[in-house]
Amino acid sequence: MMSHHLRRKLRLTWGLAAGLALGGAWISLPEKATAQTVETIHQQRQDQASQVHAQGSGHLPGKPFLDNYKPPQDLSTEGHRINWLFEYTSWVTFGFFVVMATALFYFAYAFRARPGHKAEYSKGKSFWEQTVKWTLDAAVFISLDLVLIWATYKDTAEYFWNYPKGPEVVKVMVMPQQWAWNFKYAGADGEFGTEDDINTINEMRLPKGRPIMIQMKAKDVIHGFLFMEARMQMDAIPGNITKFWFDINKAGEFELACAHMCGTYHYKMKAFIRVMEQEDYAKWTTEASEWSKATFDPEEKSAQWGWKWGI
Amino acid sequence: MSGHDVSLDQIHSAHDHHLHPEPKTIWSKYIISYDHKMIAKQFLLLGIFWAAVGAILSMLIRWAVAFPGQPIPLVGALLFPHSNGVIPPDAYSWIFTMHGTIMIFFAITPVLIGCLGNFCIPLMLGARDMIFPWLNMASFWTMFASSIVMFASFFVPMGPSGVGWTSYPTLAHSQWSPGLGHSLWLVALFLAGTSSLMGAINYVTTIVRLRAPGMGYFDMPLTIWGLWLASILNALFIPVLTAGFLLLYLDRVFGTKFFLAAAISETGTQGDPILYQHLFWIFGHPEVYIVILPAWGVVSDLLSFFSRKPAFGAKWTAGSMTAISILSALVYGHHMFTTGLSPLLTSAFTTLTLLISIPSGIFFLNWLGTLxxxxxxxxVPMLFTMSVVFTFGLGGLTGLHLGAVTTNVMLHNTYFVVGHFHFTMAVAALLGGYAGVYFWFPKMFGRMMDEKLGKWHFWLSVVPIVVLFMAMMVAGYAGMHRRIYNPYEYNYLKHLLPINIVASVSAFIAGAAQLIFVWNFFRSMYKGAVASANPWGVGTFEWSIPSPAPHYNFDRIPSCHNGPHEFSNPAMKDRDFIYQNEYVEGVSRKLEPATSNH
Incomplete structure (x- = not known):
């Protein structure tokens, strides 16, 4: 039994700790919750409730039923790696699942308790029992583990970390913030941090068929860059630069989603990715770069975000 | 039952420190109880309360996703009077945050570890109580304090925490989630972590020190193996998590900058929000196994008990669970593949993660081999047990998609992940918990739960639950990402409305079915058929004493002569099982003095 002395001490420690914690929490309340702030929150809620909510739709018209439950079409050069591995893993695991479920239901039926049926006294140590078990387990190892590890190594070396180099690479700096996407292009001089840098918000313009190299850093909280048509996702982190690349082989307008919980309006944090023909893109960058230079304002600090580009 | 029991006097000399008189008052019997069985029941009731809260929150989530912008029928105006019954986006954030937090730390953990652990460990080991009864009591009341803090956080201005159950900085910093809500969340989880640590130390020590004479580690039921391994993981990793929470609390409240990055903190300190993710997931991944290991143990035992057959390859099952526990500590990086970890790390974490499939395959085949x-x-307990085999199969196999970097890049943060982890740590753990509660209910309360209601509960839970999480995985594969209040803001997700409605309706059915359990549970406690000492015909220690288990469990400390799964042994003529503390000539081991712990 614990001594009374020790118990008194423990009680005191717990009391102090709880007091410190709760007291501290109270201090941390930034704007003391006045009736006014509570009223503001209620007002906001009423506004939110009265706004029009985006509505879902029925199944895609004119498309096979299963297309509803596939990701958007892959439009990148390397995204097939992800599609292939997903389908491979799905089919093989489905095969094992069918074996497993069949065994479960068949055994449940065949070995159900009934008059005249007795359980066999065996502990699974016989040669053939062991053989079946180890064969199946080895099959899992070879057909799933080895293939998945091999694919991951290969894709990591050949795609994810194999950054494109050369003049055709389009460099974009991305800085998400609550709840918007900032994009920055080097402009005509090819250097970041100069007067002709192009800034866009919530619209990322990209040329078709050229590798896009992205460096990204979050302004406030962690966000996630999720671009389904390129099968690409990367976190945006405050304080750390993340790097990745992809390309897109079809012109059009696509959606960029924030994949990481980033606050109340996380669900509205989307941007458009406008993929343009290469000539159109070149024309746009030239014009936008000139416009940036003409309107450059050194006092406008909020547009001069960025960091030293390096791979 | 056996000629080899150790006498009470002998035990008294060794175990005096944890014997205390039978409590007489309400206060000492029901409130500040030192009795592991009462503490188990306390944890069970606490867990059921929180599971109900968590389940209601999940219904709200499903309502918001399937019927965006529409007021909740019947109770909407009551819950959200300021938005005419519509769930507002800020409330949606705290609803899914609190759902995850409550289900993991306040529902599954108290039921599977707090209740089953407390109830089964001393009884199945042949002990009279936990080795540290005071610590056991403190563990519950710390959890209770944690519950009060968590409950209080619902009523503070600006609402409870709404940053996701992972509580990632910098969103979790006071600049981006002001108010008391998240601070109280951290305090509550710090207390819950402390409670778990107390429990873990108690469980591990009890299992090592208080096994009945003659009981080797492989004579322990696999339930105990699961609880033991879960407790070891808890003891190792809960402190890391609580340390992380403490640092985050200091950041929030006292202005330190452990997790605030240089670029955005005013003083230019080198805090790092990713450091928090390491601290969180080095606990977070083992946590998946902490909640599922006890369920695996229960399943491994119950499959044998209700197949009337020895557990197939029981040593290998125990060994596989041990291997998985070790691996679970080495794979957490697969939660962070998209944070820009180096290729060396991502490849290593992929390899280690996928290796888990080998021991998993072994015990899975052992389960089928037992049948x-x-x-x-x-x-009813067997139905739930078999449903764990089915649902864990689904959850385990879909883990492979997420373990490989290539597919993880697309699937990370989507509903595919949500469906996957619900199959493993929610569905399989929950159904395993139900199996355990239905199975040990007679020993806890001396009455049987109703079989018919149990079967209704089973089918109305399992079928919709499988549909629900399958639908989630499909929606996730189609691109729907997590934690979004209104998915239909995105054009490429608009057509997922029908499958989301299917998922939500399934969730509502499954949710309503839990009321059958609640009714059956509380009614059976008072009105159920009186249970015999051994209603299931099982040979582990707890079934050799009356139901409900008497104070101090065992009149004489039993000695162990057999394994826990001696069913259908041809040596037995009159019944098909052998008690662990029974000596059968030619089958059982004699108790060698050298093997005794006492």
Missing amino acids: WRGSIQFK
Whole structure:
């Protein structure tokens, strides 16, 4: 039994700790919750409730039923790696699942308790029992583990970390913030941090068929860059630069989603990715770069975000 | 039952420190109880309360996703009077945050570890109580304090925490989630972590020190193996998590900058929000196994008990669970593949993660092997047990998609992840918990739960639950990402409305079915058929004493002569099982003095 002395001490420690914690929490309340702030929150809620909510739709018209439950079409050069591995893993695991479920239901039926049926006294140590078990387990190892590890190594070396180099690479700096996407292009001089840098918000313009190299850093909280048509996702982190690349082989307008919980309006944090023909893109960058230079304002600090580009 | 029991006097000399008189007052019997069985019941009731809260929150989530912008029928105006019954986006954030937090730390953990652990460990080991009864009591009341803090956080201005159950900085910093809500969340989880640590130390020590004379580690039921391994993981990793929470609390409240990055903190300190993710997931991944290991143990035992057959390859099952526990500590990086970890790390974490499939395959095949040529009795605990095999199969296999970097890049943060982890740590753990509660209920309360209601509960839970999480995985594969209040803001997700409605309706059915359990549970406690000492015909220690288990469990400390799964042994003529503390000539081991712990 614990001594009374020790118990008194423990009680005191717990009391102090709880007091410190709760007291501290109270201090941390930034704007003391006045009736006014509570009223503001209620007002906001009423506004939110009265706004029009985006509505879902029925199944895609004119498309096979299963297309509803596939990701958007892959439009990148390397995204097939992800599609292939997903389908491979799905089919093989489905095969094992069918074996497993069949065994479960068949055994449940065949070995159900009934008059005249007795359980066999065996502990699974016989040669053939062991053989079946180890064969199946080895099959899992070879057909799933080895293939998945091999694919991951290969894709990591050949795609994810194999950054494109050369003049055709389009460099974009991305800085998400609550709840918007900032994009920055080097402009005509090819250097970041100069007067002709192009800034866009919530619209990322990209040329078709050229590798896009992205460096990204979050302004406030962690966000996630999720671009389904390129099968690409990367976190945006405050304080750390993340790097990745992809390309897109079809012109059009696509959606960029924030994949990481980033606050109340996380669900509205989307941007458009406008993929343009290469000539159109070149024309746009030239014009936008000139416009940036003409309107450059050194006092406008909020547009001069960025960091030293390096791979 | 056996000629080899150790006498009470002998035990007294060794165990005096944890014997205390039978409590007489309400206060000492029901409130500040030192009795592991009462503490188990306390944890169970606490867990059921929180599970109900968590389940209601999940219904709200499903309502918001399937019927965006529409007021909740009946109770909407009551819950959200300021938005005419519509769930507002800020409330949606705290609803899914609190759902995850409550289900993991306040529902599954208290039921599977707090209740089953407390109830089963001393009884199945042949001990009179936990080795540290005071610590056991403190563990519950710390959890209770944690519950109060968590409950209080619902009523503070600006609402409870709404940053996701992972509580990632910098969103979790006071600049981006102001108010008391998240601070109280951290305090509550710090207390819950402390409670778990107390429990873990108690469980591990009890299992090592208080096994009955003659009981080797492989004579322990696999339930105890699961609880033991879960407790070891808890003892190792809960402190890391609580340390992380403490640092985050200091950041929030006292202005330190452990997790605030240089670029955005005013003083230019080198805090790092990713450091928090390491601290969180080095606990977070083992946590998946902490909640599922006890369920695996229960399943491994119950499959044998209700197939009337020895557990197939029981040593290998125990070994596989041990291997998985070790691996679980080495794979957490797969939660962070998209944070820009180096290729060396991502490849290593992929490899280690996928290796888990080998021991998993072993015990999975052992489960099926146990059913093979058994004589399966479809009692309610067995139905739940078999559903764990099915759902864990689904959850385990879909883990492979997420373990490989290539596919993880697309699937990370989507509903595919949500569906996957619900199959493993929610569905399989929950159904395993139900199996355990239905199975040990007679020993806890001396009455049987109703079989018929149990079967209704089973089918109305399992079928919709499988549909629900399958639908989630499909929606996730189609691109729907997590934690979004209104998915239809995105054009490429608009057509997922029908499958989301299917998922939500399934969730509502499954949610309503839990009311059957609640009714059955509380009614059976008072009105159920009186249970015999051994209603299931099982040979582990707890079934050799009366139901409900008397104060101090065992009149004489039993000694262990057999394994826990001696069913259908041809040496037995009159019944098909052998008690662990029974000596059968030619089958059982004699108790060698050298093997005794006492």
